[in-house]
Amino acid sequence: MNQQVSMVTLGVGDLAESRRFYSEGLGWTPLLDLDEIVFYQVGMGLALALFPLSDLAADTGTPATPGTPFTLAHNVGSPAEVDAAVTRAREAGASVLKEPQRAAFGGYHAYFADPDGHRWEVCHNPGWSVAEDGTVKLTAVDPES
Template structure:
């Protein structure tokens, strides 16, 4: 299998709250929105985030319950002020701050915010992270 991910799809207990958070609060444009079932957002070069109604998600998997556990999505920004601004916008859209903006162990600056369904986002500034013109990610530690 080719080393690539095309979709990140998460079970979502409240699809309407998730839609409002991402579309109305963060200003993202849905790629496809199927009310009562799933909403997709393109989040990168060839990468789509899917938020799937929890009951429909479990049906699709053929299981009774499919909770989210141990997942963090990350969004990198240009500096500490941009981290603070993104956290403020996420909170205004119904998010909950789990970790206030602060210096990070990796040497940058970051915060953690949960969306209305508990999906955790790390909003970070890491000067050692970059994306090359060909899409290759360079990731390092600062210091």
């Protein structure tokens, strides 16, 4: 099996509110926007879908509830970009869970939750890079530097 994730689907309580949050609030451009689902290109070969919770429950045959037991992450190029992303998310209606601050791993990060409680980390990690082919490279960073 090919080791990759090609789509992350978030179950949302109100598709119109989530569409507004991601499109207008965060400034993301939909890849495909239908009445019942919205797709965003979020990386090389990776899409994020917003899908109503009731439809997700029906599709999977199991109950679906708001929020997630995991965190999605958006890595940016500087601490200032973390600050700007959190400001934009807050203005769009996000609940800031952790204000921007230095992280134990030597970077700078913050957490917010979208209108459905999906948790996002916005992070500047000086040891994070992405090659032209999309391969992620992680190197240890001295937290004291």
